[in-house]
Amino acid sequence: MSKLPEMLTIGQVAERSGVPHTALRFYEERGLIASERTAGNQRRYPRSVLRRLAFIRTAQRVGLSLEDVHDALATLPDNRTPTKSDWSRLSTTWHAELDARIDALIRLRDRLTSCIGCGCLSLRSCFLHNFEDEQASDGPGAPKLKPASEGGT
């Protein structure tokens, strides 16, 4: 272990993480990542930012908002590489979130499948037919329409 540079420039981070430099500044503005500055005001990122970014991107891929991610990352320390227990704490939260999403997707898929498989030409008793009522029974005003992120507490 000899030449691993301590701090990375924004360009290096962009290349290594696959995240555009514009997005990196954007994430920093949003408080998702942090950097130090050189005497000449240029950003220098610790290597740990790469792990943070991997986490952010992964979370996004599964449909979580940057705000959700921000909240989760807020539990990690800013100024040191996260320890196992830091990650563990975070992971536990996300595990539940992921479970919930997986569950919702599976239920949707299975209902769709069983409806189509059930042979009910009239669609009278099936999911697709009745779904409207389930929706309606949320009551008017209830669905405040955050379609892709019901996990955020």
Place this chain on the structure above:
Amino acid sequence: MSKLPEMLTIGQVAERSGVPHTALRFYEERGLIASERTAGNQRRYPRSVLRRLAFIRTAQRVGLSLEDVHDALATLPDNRTPTKSDWSRLSTTWHAELDARIDALIRLRDRLTSCIGCGCLSLRSCFLHNFEDEQASDGPGAPKLKPASEGGT
């Protein structure tokens, strides 16, 4: 079964579906739903729009874009209540999509779990540690960042 009204006003649809009337007009503009007009230019929706809306909202909940939904719904007939085979065709497509998403989520969850469970305090060999390299090996320029919709062909 006597008094089911043939056509619904936008207000009725909004109430029954839980979708705000503003969104209904928006969806119509986007070609996701359709209406007829009265002599006085007011919208009248067939009851089947409720099923369409249920479908749209459900799809959104699992993270699909309105464009994806639009493409799917384009396979349904505009002018008659969809038959079983109409829905079946659509459902088949979505089944694959849902499977893919479920799979991605499960893999993420399990990797997260095994990392935390593995006891690797150094995080040296685990998912979170190595993930950055996976990301980087997509190559620069590869990730064009549609974080939540990699299913759209």
Place this chain on the structure above:
DNA sequence: CCTTGACCTCGACCTAAGTCGAAGTTGTTG
């Protein structure tokens, strides 16, 4: 007939998650 509420269009505005370009500064290298 007149009121009232539901409806119409249209354009402005909103959040999220960024991108793009201009104009100026830094850092590296011949």
Place this chain on the structure above:
DNA sequence: CAACAACTTCGACTTAGGTCGAGGTCAAGG
């Protein structure tokens, strides 16, 4: 030290998915 790539900020722009309000029309009841 000059050149040039990489960096800086800032504001304008983008797409998706809508919301809001103004100003006008339609429909139903008294």
